Amino acid sequence: MTRERGDILKDLMDGVFLMNEELVIKAANEIVAAGYDAYDAINNGLIAGMNQAGVLFDKEEYFVPELLICSDAMYAGIEILRPHLKVGDARVKHKVVIGVVEGDTHDIGKNLVKIMMDAAGFEVHDLGRNVPLASFVEKAKEVGAELICLSTLMTTTMDGMATVIEMLKEEGIRDAHKVIIGGGPISQAFANKIGADGYADNAAGAIRVANSLLAKVAA
Amino acid sequence: MKTNVAIPADTQTSLERVMSYLKGEKPQRVACFPLILNHAARVLGVPVGKYNRDGKAMGNSHVAAWKRYGHDLVLIFSTTSTLAEAMGTKMKFFDEDAPQIDVPFLKQHSDISKLKVPDFSKDGRLPVYMEATEICVKEIGSQVVVSTVFGGPFTTAAALYPVELLTRDLIKNPKWVHELLEICTQAGIKFIDEILKRGALPVIVEPIGSGSLVSPRHFHEFVAPYLKRLADHVHKNGGGFPAALHICGKTKSNWMAMLEADFDIWSLDDVDLGEAKKAVGHRVVLIGNVVPANLLKNTAEEIDEEARIICEKMGDKTGFILGSGCEVPINTPPENIDALINAARKYARFDQ
Numbered sequence: 001m002t003r004e005r006g007d008i009l010k011d012l013m014d015g016v017f018l019m020n021e022e023l024v025i026k027a028a029n030e031i032v033a034a035g036y037d038a039y040d041a042i043n044n045g046l047i048a049g050m051n052q053a054g055v056l057f058d059k060e061e062y063f064v065p066e067l068l069i070c071s072d073a074m075y076a077g078i079e080i081l082r083p084h085l086k087v088g089d090a091r092v093k094h095k096v097v098i099g100v101v102e103g104d105t106h107d108i109g110k111n112l113v114k115i116m117m118d119a120a121g122f123e124v125h126d127l128g129r130n131v132p133l134a135s136f137v138e139k140a141k142e143v144g145a146e147l148i149c150l151s152t153l154m155t156t157t158m159d160g161m162a163t164v165i166e167m168l169k170e171e172g173i174r175d176a177h178k179v180i181i182g183g184g185p186i187s188q189a190f191a192n193k194i195g196a197d198g199y200a201d202n203a204a205g206a207i208r209v210a211n212s213l214l215a216k217v218a219a
Numbered sequence: 220m221k222t223n224v225a226i227p228a229d230t231q232t233s234l235e236r237v238m239s240y241l242k243g244e245k246p247q248r249v250a251c252f253p254l255i256l257n258h259a260a261r262v263l264g265v266p267v268g269k270y271n272r273d274g275k276a277m278g279n280s281h282v283a284a285w286k287r288y289g290h291d292l293v294l295i296f297s298t299t300s301t302l303a304e305a306m307g308t309k310m311k312f313f314d315e316d317a318p319q320i321d322v323p324f325l326k327q328h329s330d331i332s333k334l335k336v337p338d339f340s341k342d343g344r345l346p347v348y349m350e351a352t353e354i355c356v357k358e359i360g361s362q363v364v365v366s367t368v369f370g371g372p373f374t375t376a377a378a379l380y381p382v383e384l385l386t387r388d389l390i391k392n393p394k395w396v397h398e399l400l401e402i403c404t405q406a407g408i409k410f411i412d413e414i415l416k417r418g419a420l421p422v423i424v425e426p427i428g429s430g431s432l433v434s435p436r437h438f439h440e441f442v443a444p445y446l447k448r449l450a451d452h453v454h455k456n457g458g459g460f461p462a463a464l465h466i467c468g469k470t471k472s473n474w475m476a477m478l479e480a481d482f483d484i485w486s487l488d489d490v491d492l493g494e495a496k497k498a499v500g501h502r503v504v505l506i507g508n509v510v511p512a513n514l515l516k517n518t519a520e521e522i523d524e525e526a527r528i529i530c531e532k533m534g535d536k537t538g539f540i541l542g543s544g545c546e547v548p549i550n551t552p553p554e555n556i557d558a559l560i561n562a563a564r565k566y567a568r569f570d571q
Binding site: 019060062063064065066068069072103104105106108109111154155156158184185186187190193202 | 311313315316319320321382383386387389390391431432433434437467468472510511512515516545546548549550
């Protein structure tokens with residue numbers, strides 16, 4: 001028997017939120033078999049579940065392990081549903097280029113921000129870690145990213161963030177891209193000093209900062 | 220700003236000052252432990268890449284740094300992954316930065332069967348650490364406590380197996396994680412023995428146990444019990460040395476779980492140290508916590524003021540050592556380190 005759409009959506013959401021990847025896979029396959037809308041299932045099931053996990057992360061009830069396993073479940077569901085998206089489902093998304101600056105290979109913080117940005121509906125272009133500074137500018141131009149997110153854990157590499165901002169100025173495109181920075185040694189004071197548009201202390205904060213910067217652009 | 224306050228001269232040596240803490244007496248002034256690690260290479264004028272791979276360069280750098288700054292604890296260190304490196308993890312080296320993890324040794328769970336406690340006479344860069352320790356103890360050990368720093372079991376595990384997979388396994392494969400932590404603990408105990416044998420103080424760093432990565436529940440299950448075995452080993456074999464622990468980043472959420480590990484000294488980073496003193500000051504001596512990036516970026520006057528505020532927060536200043544929250548950045552201007560140490564001389568005295 002085919003179950004109600006709402007029941008399956010609840011399984012997708014709970015499966016992500018409660019770290020039950022098997023439940024997500026089963027429910028995603030059920031959506032496909034029943035011919036329910038895949039876009040709806042991703043947004044109102046998987047992503048809704050991930051956002052619930054994000055709320056708990058923000059409240060320090062979930063931590064990194066829980067958030068990563070929730071995201072594994074979310075991505076497993078998306079893999080199954082993506083081939084069933086309809087052409088008209090492609091909404092215009094805000095584009096983000098993200099990476100860890102050159103000289104630094106610590107990327108767990110950046111990866112958490114990427115997961116939360118995926119869940120928040122951004123189109124995320126992840127350049128990875130130890131990224132040459134010019135690559136941030138090139139990629140942002142290429143995809144037309146509204147946001148550039150720079151991360152580092154180290155004091156030896158934090159000045160690279162200022163260099164990226166200088167590069168944007170030199171190319172005369174500073175106003176076209178908002179720059180958000182974060183990581184262990186980074187502070188609001190440092191963001192102000194180098195002229196970054198935003199600073200976030202953690203992954204949930206990065207989403208809030210991104211949304212508020214984009215709201216300012218729209219206003 | 221009290222920058223113009225006269226700087227009283229020390230009449231105790233670093234060693235006497237630190238011994239006062241151990242004897243439960245008040246020192247002339249609060250001790251100061253700026254965590255001078257890779258920055259020591261700058262003082263001797265050798266590339267950081269050479270410091271990291273040459274025991275003589277590492278040892279001589281710390282001797283030179285201590286002679287330059289007169290800080291109260293010498294810390295032999297290059298990265299938190301040194302034990303894991305000696306157990307098979309490949310590092311990426313830089314000319315002017317500390318090494319970083321390149322390829323973790325464990326690719327899959329079954330690789331754990333290949334994992335062994337390292338041989339300190341030949342594996343990885345352990346001989347570099349040992350030689351550096353010997354040089355410092357011989358050259359300056361009569362005037363200052365020399366310590367050697369290594370990653371705790373959880374941090375070593377996260378350098379042997381990718382941290383993002385390890386954190387998932389806390390929930391998905393806890394039994395395997397415990398097996399891995401057991402081997403890392405045995406390696407840590409061996410490290411303690413090798414350091415004590417050389418007359419130095421073993422210091423344990425467990426940054427992967429930071430509250431940013433691990434919940435109090437997981438700290439209690441996966442971090443504290445193994446750290447406690449290291450602390451117990453120091454207490455039993457250390458000839459009066461205290462058990463010292465450093466955890467970077469945010470730790471407040473894990474303080475209660477950290478107490479279970481039974482360390483005597485905590486070096487803390489991104490916390491309110493005054494709040495820490497109220498919460499755990501009856502159990503541990505606290506080291507901290509001028510912001511490392513500020514040491515790199517701010518002026519000496521700003522460091523003086525930041526350190527003064529920390530001293531003020533520490534009330535009666537007992538059970539307190541002024542320091543940096545985490546590693547003193549490699550390119551920190553020397554006058555900022557002087558400002559930090561002078562702040563202990565100016566704002567944290569017991570003889571007035």
